[in-house]
Amino acid sequence: MxxxxxxxxxxxxxxxxxxxxxxxxxxxxxxxxxxxxxxxxxxxxxxxxxxxxxxxxxxxxxxxxxxxxxxxxxxxxxIGYVPQQGNVFPDLSVAENLQVSFRGSVADLRRESELIYDRFPRLQERQRQAASTLSGGERQMLAVACALLGKxxxxxxxxxxxxxxxxxxxxxxxxxxxxxxxxxxxxxxxxxxxxxxxxxxxxxxxxxxxxxxxxxxxxxxxxxxxxxxxxxxxxx
Known part of the structure; x- marks a missing residue:
């Protein structure tokens, strides 16, 4: 189990x-x-x-x-955890949210971010936008993406x-x-x-x-x- x-x-x-x-x-x-x-x-x-x-x-x-x-x-x-509130950094961009959620080298971050963008193409389109400007569904998508960085x-x-x-x-x-x-x-x-x-x-x-x-x-x-x-x- x-x-x-x-x-x-x-x-x-x-x-x-x-x-x-x-x-x-x-x-x-x-x-x-x-x-x-x-x-x-x-x-x-x-x-x-x-x-x-x-x-x-x-x-x-x-x-x-x-x-x-x-x-x-x-x-x-x-274990990945997506809390109900405060699950993204609103003032940071999509790419920056992924960056602060990742524990590893810059090269590994680049590779893992590409995998995330392949999974969530909408995040790639908005990677330079602040999380606060995303729709509710996109913010939740980003929160899940950040949790998935830890595989x-x-x-x-x-x-x-x-x-x-x-x-x-x-x-x-x-x-x-x-x-x-x-x-x-x-x-x-x-x-x-x-x-x-x-x-x-x-x-x-x-x-x-x-x-x-x-x-x-x-x-x-x-x-x-x-x-x-x-x-x-x-x-x-």
Whole structure:
């Protein structure tokens, strides 16, 4: 198993937000976490990405317990993290964002940037533009591109499609499916557009009030009314 989270407890200081969460992600699998606003989804992802401390439990990635590592060490292990906010440097150009996200020689950066531009031709067209001038979908594309520079085997995505038009959401889903097909595992927090996103997902965890339910097949939520029953049945 690529990622194995067991009984994870985390929060902010004395405030315990996530209580005993357990989940797994295999290579070549997309696992989603859905739930109402304020359920603890982003907090869970932050703890896995090591931007929040793990109070209890374990986060095992490819045999290494991330709970004992600083956040700066996870990229080198093969983890890419795209947070919900602050995921690009707005005053820097597209090319400069790639540059500051890359750890390696200038020659390696040039080669890896070309691979990124091959994957995302729109970024090549806008490589001299400031990130602040990009559309919402292009900024998210850039955030994913920066995460991919580390050639991750696991990608953590926090609400990647929030605020995007459905046509742009489908573009980002295509990007995610391509990563999955290349063998990466993806853990994806979804808040908006679940009906568009879930057909691309293998398994889904529902989260409410800091509690993470066991995973169910995403296919089970595609039937008429199934998603509404999951949400409103759990929070009523």
């Amino acid at each position: 690529l990622l194995d989270v067991k009984d994870l407890v985390t929060g902010y200081g004395a405030l315990e937000v996530v209580r005993g969460a357990s989940l797994q992600v295999a290579r070549g699998e997309i696992v989603a976490v859905v739930g109402p606003n304020g359920a603890g989804k982003s907090t869970l992802l932050k703890a896995i990405a090591r931007s929040l401390p793990v109070s209890a439990g374990s986060v095992i990635f490819d045999g290494t317990n991330l709970a004992t590592l600083p956040q700066t060490g996870i990229s080198a292990l093969g 991750p085997s696991l990608l953590l995505l926090d609400e990647l499609t929030t605020g995007l038009a459905p046509i742009v959401v489908r573009e980002r889903i295509t990007d995610i499916l391509r990563l999955r097909d290349e063998g990466a595992g993806v853990l994806w927090v979804i808040e908006e557009h679940p009906r568009i996103c879930l057909p691309a997902v293998d398994r889904v965890h529902f989260m409410a009030d800091g509690d993470l339910a066991p995973a169910i097949p995403a296919q089970d939520l595609l039937a008429e009314g199934a998603l509404e029953e999951l949400f409103f049945g759990a929070v009523s």
